[in-house]
Amino acid sequence: MAKAEEKVGSRSGVQWSALPTSDGVAIASSKTPREILKLFGDFLTATERSEVLTVNNIWYFGVHNKGFGTQNHGYDDVYNHYVSVEHEHLNFRYEVLKKVVGPYSQIFKCRDHKTNTRVAVKMWRQSFSAEEDHSQWMEYHILLQLQGWANDDVNVVRILDFFTFRGHNCLVMQLIPKRRLLSAVDCTAPQHMEMTMVKLFTKSILKFLIQLHAKGIVHGDIKPRNMSIKEPGAGTIRMMSFENSFLVGRQRSQIFCSHAYLAPEAYLGHMSSFPVDMWGLGCTVAELATGCILFPAINKHDQLPCYMETLGMPPQNLIDGAPGRNKYFDGSGMPLMSGQSRVPGSHPLYLALGSQDTEFHDFISRCLE
Numbered sequence: 001m002a003k004a005e006e007k008v009g010s011r012s013g014v015q016w017s018a019l020p021t022s023d024g025v026a027i028a029s030s031k032t033p034r035e036i037l038k039l040f041g042d043f044l045t046a047t048e049r050s051e052v053l054t055v056n057n058i059w060y061f062g063v064h065n066k067g068f069g070t071q072n073h074g075y076d077d078v079y080n081h082y083v084s085v086e087h088e089h090l091n092f093r094y095e096v097l098k099k100v101v102g103p104y105s106q107i108f109k110c111r112d113h114k115t116n117t118r119v120a121v122k123m124w125r126q127s128f129s130a131e132e133d134h135s136q137w138m139e140y141h142i143l144l145q146l147q148g149w150a151n152d153d154v155n156v157v158r159i160l161d162f163f164t165f166r167g168h169n170c171l172v173m174q175l176i177p178k179r180r181l182l183s184a185v186d187c188t189a190p191q192h193m194e195m196t197m198v199k200l201f202t203k204s205i206l207k208f209l210i211q212l213h214a215k216g217i218v219h220g221d222i223k224p225r226n227m228s229i230k231e232p233g234a235g236t237i238r239m240m241s242f243e244n245s246f247l248v249g250r251q252r253s254q255i256f257c258s259h260a261y262l263a264p265e266a267y268l269g270h271m272s273s274f275p276v277d278m279w280g281l282g283c284t285v286a287e288l289a290t291g292c293i294l295f296p297a298i299n300k301h302d303q304l305p306c307y308m309e310t311l312g313m314p315p316q317n318l319i320d321g322a323p324g325r326n327k328y329f330d331g332s333g334m335p336l337m338s339g340q341s342r343v344p345g346s347h348p349l350y351l352a353l354g355s356q357d358t359e360f361h362d363f364i365s366r367c368l369e
Contacts, residue, residue: 030057030058030059032056032057033056037049037053040061043061044061045066051092055092059093059113061092062085062087062095062096068085069082069083072167073166075166076126076167080125080126080127080128081125082123082125082165082166084096084099084108091163094111094121095111096110097110097111104124104125104135104243106122107123108120108121108122108123109175112160117175119173119175121171122172122173123169123170124168126167126168135243138250139242139245140162142245143156143159143171145217146215146217155236155239156208156238157176157238159171159173160174179229179232180225180228181201181224181228181237193288193289195357195360200235200236201235201236201237202285203235204237205237205281212277216247216248217245217247218246218274219242220244221257221258221280222261222277222280222283223260223261223283224284226239226241227240227284228240248273259297259299260295260297262279262280263279264279265318267304267324267327268318268319268322268323268328269325270318279368282364282368285363285364294353295307297338301327302338302339304328304338305328305337305340306342308335308342308344309344309345309347310352313345349364
């Protein structure tokens with residue numbers, strides 16, 4: 001990294017500077033687009049020289065993302081994900097430090113050069129369909145609805161900013177300490193989470209779901225991986241992801257949440273509502289208590305048979321008329337083989353839970369009704 005510092009001006013009598021380096025140019029106070037073009041135009045790509053005129057203030061810009069992708073003028077890959085470079089800028093304000101890639105979005109750990117803080121920037125891929133575009137806006141809309149809870153007393157991540165960058169919708173959020181609830185679950189440990197802590201986490205999740213459902217919102221993907229431990233001693237959680245959330249009656253045609261936590265009605269093609277969150281809660285609480293996934297199917301086609309192995313046959317009214325009925329049942333209503341030898345009801349819930357605690361068994365059973 002170059003060490004030379006270039007003086008570039010003053011503001012209100014205070015000298016400030018920018019640092020042109022192999023990583024980027026950090027600006028101690030914002031500048032106008034034309035001032036930046038005059039001072040650092042040679043460091044910018046042709047695309048950036050056009051982009052810089054679309055923003056009011058510049059706090060940071062990278063100098064070496066020349067477009068390494070194959071789509072979107074070289075900025076996207078074949079899956080429409082943005083191809084990022086460490087230390088480049090997002091919207092001339094956020095410096096990319098690290099990224100995590102998901103199926104439909106990326107999370108960047110960034111430095112906000114306006115506030116000099118670390119933030120998380122969620123960048124959705126450019127959508128392939130109107131439905132995918134709608135789902136992005138649905139997630140953003142739901143998160144905005146929940147911002148009234150986004151304080152220190154509740155469990156929703158705070159939204160700090162929203163912008164569009166090179167065709168990608170971007171959501172800036174508070175950076176949550178890396179205390180995933182999943183990290184508290186260890187299947188190999190001789191003792192799993194104490195039941196006292198399991199109950200505290202359960203109460204925290206239930207509080208969240210009660211508030212969420214009161215607003216007519218279905219989370220759609222309740223599982224340990226989507227939760228962060230807010231206060232370990234208090235057993236409170238903060239919900240991290242709303243990618244599969246929807247308003248009641250406005251469910252998307254496809255649900256992409258994790259197979260092991262998806263309710264049977266979703267596999268059968270029925271419209272989903274609040275009960276899918278209770279199903280996910282039951283699976284999550286069981287996993288916290290035992291350290292293992294409650295329904296360890298080998299793949300998504302084996303998931304419903306795995307449920308039936310423990311819970312028995314679904315109610316007939318759930319099977320009859322189900323759009324996905326023929327995937328799992330023959331003409332007489334008997335389960336189709338999934339490649340595993342699974343007999344409905346042959347591995348009852350108390351065995352799956354490995355516990356004789358009747359109160360615990362009853363709670364999980366009621367969640368899975």
